[in-house]
Amino acid sequence: MTGPGGTADAATATAGWPGGREIGRRAAAALRLSWRASRWLTAAEFASAAVHGGAAVLVAWSTKLLIDRLAHGRFEAAGWLAAAVAVTAVAVTVLGQLDQYVTPVLRRAIATEVQRTLFGKVNSFVGLAPLENPRLYDRLRLAQQAGEAAPQQTTGGLAGAAGGLVQLAGFVTALYLLWPPMVVATLLAAIPVVVADLRLAGGRAGMYMATSPGYRRRLFYQMLLTDRAAAMEGRLFGTTRFLYGRMVAAMRDTTRTENAFDARVFRLRAGSALLGGAVTGGGLVLAVHRAAAGHLTPGDVVLFVAAVAGVQAALLGVASRVTAAYEALLVFGNYREVMATPRDLPVGDGRPGPLRDGIEFRDVWFRYDGGPWVLRGVSFTVPFGSAVGLVGENGAGKSTVVKLLCRFYDPQRGQILWDGVDLRDLRPETLRARFGAVFQDFFRYDLTAAENIGLGDPDAMHDRPRVAEAALLAGADAFLRDLPAGYDTMLSRVFFANERDGEGAGTILSGGQWQRVALARSVMRTDADLLILDEPSSGLDARAEHEVHAALRAYRRGRTSLLISHRLGTLRDADRIVVLAGGRVVECGDHDGLIRRGGTYAGLFALQADGYRDRSSAEVDA
Numbered sequence: 312m313t314g315p316g317g318t319a320d321a322a323t324a325t326a327g328w329p330g331g332r333e334i335g336r337r338a339a340a341a342l343r344l345s346w347r348a349s350r351w352l353t354a355a356e357f358a359s360a361a362v363h364g365g366a367a368v369l370v371a372w373s374t375k376l377l378i379d380r381l382a383h384g385r386f387e388a389a390g391w392l393a394a395a396v397a398v399t400a401v402a403v404t405v406l407g408q409l410d411q412y413v414t415p416v417l418r419r420a421i422a423t424e425v426q427r428t429l430f431g432k433v434n435s436f437v438g439l440a441p442l443e444n445p446r447l448y449d450r451l452r453l454a455q456q457a458g459e460a461a462p463q464q465t466t467g468g469l470a471g472a473a474g475g476l477v478q479l480a481g482f483v484t485a486l487y488l489l490w491p492p493m494v495v496a497t498l499l500a501a502i503p504v505v506v507a508d509l510r511l512a513g514g515r516a517g518m519y520m521a522t523s524p525g526y527r528r529r530l531f532y533q534m535l536l537t538d539r540a541a542a543m544e545g546r547l548f549g550t551t552r553f554l555y556g557r558m559v560a561a562m563r564d565t566t567r568t569e570n571a572f573d574a575r576v577f578r579l580r581a582g583s584a585l586l587g588g589a590v591t592g593g594g595l596v597l598a599v600h601r602a603a604a605g606h607l608t609p610g611d612v613v614l615f616v617a618a619v620a621g622v623q624a625a626l627l628g629v630a631s632r633v634t635a636a637y638e639a640l641l642v643f644g645n646y647r648e649v650m651a652t653p654r655d656l657p658v659g660d661g662r663p664g665p666l667r668d669g670i671e672f673r674d675v676w677f678r679y680d681g682g683p684w685v686l687r688g689v690s691f692t693v694p695f696g697s698a699v700g701l702v703g704e705n706g707a708g709k710s711t712v713v714k715l716l717c718r719f720y721d722p723q724r725g726q727i728l729w730d731g732v733d734l735r736d737l738r739p740e741t742l743r744a745r746f747g748a749v750f751q752d753f754f755r756y757d758l759t760a761a762e763n764i765g766l767g768d769p770d771a772m773h774d775r776p777r778v779a780e781a782a783l784l785a786g787a788d789a790f791l792r793d794l795p796a797g798y799d800t801m802l803s804r805v806f807f808a809n810e811r812d813g814e815g816a817g818t819i820l821s822g823g824q825w826q827r828v829a830l831a832r833s834v835m836r837t838d839a840d841l842l843i844l845d846e847p848s849s850g851l852d853a854r855a856e857h858e859v860h861a862a863l864r865a866y867r868r869g870r871t872s873l874l875i876s877h878r879l880g881t882l883r884d885a886d887r888i889v890v891l892a893g894g895r896v897v898e899c900g901d902h903d904g905l906i907r908r909g910g911t912y913a914g915l916f917a918l919q920a921d922g923y924r925d926r927s928s929a930e931v932d933a
């Protein structure tokens with residue numbers, strides 16, 4: 312295998328091939344998956360393969376008898392045999408058609424089952440860490456591929472092997488009866504083919520692993536080249552050529568690795584085909600000689616030719632089916648690994664009641680996946696009914712605090728307590744159901760405006776008055792009503808509202824408008840105990856910011872909230888402001904107290920206030 316990274320990656324990927332037992336376990340799992348997807352189709356696949364194998368021998372043997380009866384002038388018996396051959400041939404043809412129907416339908420049933428189980432698994436991850444692991448994406452891609460292919464390859468492989476063995480046994484018996492040495496020669500010629508195919512199966516699985524990152528990169532660059540937001544920067548900075556180059560390079564890399572592998576396949580297969588051809592040709596010449604010497608009848612020669620070809624075809628069929636199944640089972644390990652991924656975070660049984668006392672961060676230490684410490688012993692409380700602001704420079708760890716509170720990760724040390732109960736002892740979904748939140752990197756769904764807001768409480772998604780109320784609070788109602796189809800306008804240029812007729816082209820919102828939609832989404836849960844607002848107004852104009860904050864102040868009254876904003880003016884009326892720096896809480900108090908203290912917060916506030924002051928008046932002051 313060549314190509315940058317090809318050899319090394321393949322070597323890593325193929326290190327530690329699974330043994331026979333593991334392959335057996337995978338085969339059993341693949342069969343179970345196929346059975347679960349459709350037991351009738353799985354059974355039909357087996358039945359049709361077995362009948363196929365037997366029918367081929369039956370046709371060849373009947374043909375031999377037919378020719379011998381004809382040669383001896385026994386025409387009546389020949390007539391019956393001809394009818395038997397015709398019926399068998401018709402049955403085989405019909406079965407072939409049934410096979411053509413069963414195979415794709417079973418494939419689709421398996422594909423549906425695989426997608427259902429795989430994405431169900433991804434959905435079951437409690438936190439975000441598994442989704443930040445590039446290996447997961449490789450495994451997931453291969454798992455989808457192999458998850459769909461392996462069960463059918465295994466079913467087909469086992470069924471085909473069963474059918475092939477029936478055929479093999481029939482033809483070997485026929486050859487043995489005619490001329491025993493030919494059995495040995497034919498089997499010997501087929502052995503290199505089987506060995507070569509098994510070796511290729513291992514190589515192919517390694518190649519899949521080695522090319523998977525390349526495929527993902529390729530898709531990533533393709534997505535960037537067609538993504539609207541990326542296209543703006545791409546055109547302005549001229550990065551499209553760079554991205555295009557990277558995409559083509561990634562494509563060449565994977566293609567080179569695949570081509571090198573296919574060349575190896577060709578060399579091995581051509582060599583073994585040559586050997587098989589020589590045996591068949593030589594055998595035919597000898598059989599004709601033996602017939603000329605009176606040792607074989609004309610029917611024997613016909614059966615002989617059919618048997619040599621049949622044995623080779625059966626052996627090759629069994630080998631190729633088994634190796635295809637083996638190959639698929641090697642990659643199927645990815646499906647099993649994804650499905651066996653242990654739960655990323657422990658899940659407690661507790662159901663948090665409505666917040667009564669408050670939330671406490673107690674000596675919380677946290678770092679992302681072996682990186683530097685982001686929080687180093689952070690302690691503060693969010694008392695029930697209060698508004699707490701988090702302040703700190705870029706990278707201070709404010710959003711990290713929010714992510715820990717939502718239990719996207721667990722702290723390495725310390726505790727986060729909900730009314731005195733550790734978050735780890737609570738069910739994450741019931742805990743999260745108590746939050747309303749707008750994140751700094753909120754998501755823009757390619758859905759309608761109403762759906763974009765309604766997703767904040769899927770149960771109330773179609774409750775239009777609730778959606779409109781949330782939009783009103785977030786200052787989004789007026790501009791959403793003005794859209795071409797009001798709340799039903801698609802907020803996307805990638806989909807039509809009516810896909811079938813290609814009608815209802817979408818609209819693009821401005822950054823601030825999107826922020827208001829996200830804010831509306833965060834207040835959809837009317838019974839939320841805690842409102843988390845991470846930079847909710849960074850994109851709003853001055854008037855909108857003023858209006859939205861006034862509305863939110865009223866909304867927050869009596870509720871508990873955690874606010875993050877670099878615009879310190881918006882946090883002025885928070886009951887408590889927590890200042891983070893160097894991973895620690897360096898100050899805590901209300902606005903007036905912190906200003907009097909003259910520390911970090913007072914310094915940041917003065918800097919911002921300075922920026923807003925009229926320069927000339929500042930100069931006059933000076």
Ligand SMILES: Nc1ncnc2c1ncn2[C@@H]1O[C@H](COP(=O)(O)OP(=O)(O)OP(=O)(O)O)[C@@H](O)[C@H]1O
Nearest residue numbers: 443679682685703704705706707708709710711712
């Ligand atoms: N998923 C992640 N994986 C690795 N490191 C991360 C991840 N998310 C954040 N970090 C790192 O953690 C640190 C704190 O990030 P965080 O987003 O919490 O800061 P912040 O105070 O919210 O910053 P800002 O004011 O810029 O929004 C940063 O150094 C950042 O690089």
